[in-house]
Amino acid sequence: MISPAARDALQGWLDAQKALKGAAANTLAAYSSDVNDFLAFMTMHKGEPQGLAPLARISVGDMRSWMAFTRSRDVGPRSLARKLSAVKSFYRWLSEREGFEPTAVLAARSPKFQRKLPRPLSPDAAQDMINTLEMQSETPWVAARDQAVVTLLYGCGLRISEALSLTGADLPLCDSLRITGKGGKERIVPVIAPARDAVAHYVHLCPFPIEAGTPLFLGVRGGKLNPRAIQKVVEQTRLQLGLPASATPHAMRHSFATHLLNAGGDLRAIQELLGHASLSTTQAYTAVDTARLMEVYNRSHPHGQR
Incomplete structure (x- = not known):
């Protein structure tokens, strides 16, 4: 169960992505799903809905737990990197709005993966x-x-x-x-x-x-x-x-x-x-x-x- 405050914050961030960066509908849907999954995990991980104050206190250990849990669900490195990028973007916006230091989230290292170069036809x-x-x-x-x-x-x-x-x-x-x-x-x-x-x-x-x-x-x-x-x-x-x-x-x-x-x-x-x-x-x-x-x-x- 995601707290109403966290849900409102997520919607505020999505609105900002659309208004300021012109994010497409498919991109917004992916952002919403990725950050929503993160917030749901933190609720489960901490044992209670996470309001804005608890979200500001996310630790390096919490981030490692989320990434380990996500990997355990057969999410590949490329998809995990995308999810982490969305969470970091959300936290940059949230930390500026709420005035807290997001270092623990932003310091999380993206998993390495081999980029698949497209293969043009002759x-x-x-x-x-x-x-x-x-x-x-x-x-x-x-x-x-x-x-x-x-x-x-x-x-x-x-x-x-x-x-x-x-x-x-x-x-x-x-x-x-x-x-x-x-x-x-x-x-x-x-x-x-x-x-x-x-x-x-x-x-x-x-x-x-x-x-x-x-x-x-x-x-x-x-x-x-x-x-x-x-x-x-x-x-x-x-x-x-x-x-x-x-x-x-x-x-x-x-x-x-x-x-x-x-x-x-x-x-x-x-x-x-x-x-x-x-x-x-x-x-x-x-x-x-x-x-x-x-x-x-x-x-x-x-x-x-x-």
Whole structure:
């Protein structure tokens, strides 16, 4: 049982994350679950609901107990690191509001884990994926729809959620699109001719009206397309082509970034196109080595230009 004061504090922090940092709904849900689990454990661990005063007295030993308990529930290092990050963020906010020292919580060390670098497809494999997609459906407009979505992922570097959030108001596609990404951040992405053509072909064949207020990509019954449909058709195509399990819709976005970089694209420009807040995230996307990252740093940072 979480105390009303702790529940109110959690909600206040979530509201702040949304208002000040533009955190997305999925992110807020994960934050809420992670911190709620932490507060519930402390209630059980201490034997009584934890109000704000007891929460301010959390010790290093309490943190170790929570982390050990969380690991005992088959939570992997990556997930535990995410949970700890949420708890630390909550405590930074709470300590500033309530005026206590959060060192015991902030000093907890995040577990080490091996980052899984994304595996982009080769240029030929990416093109084969797009060309073969239309063979997965016997319904011409569905085949055209699937091909249009994946062409946007690869040709513009969109997330699947971003592609499926497009509406009839975005038609006809121009040379660029204004995309609202994670955290409500807006960016402008160029739209290559093959992507414009693929979308126009789908719209021409679609049996349902696509209007300004309706989704651009529709399911077989005329409602908004479920991302699972695209994941499934990409999986079928992957199996047909003999591509590895890492060949997912998101891998098309990785491939967009890597192929741009290999063609001489600037890492910071690619960061903007992908909508990444951190250059290190773009580095992981493109599997670029540290030497190339330092080359970009030295070209762009005032210190490196001396």
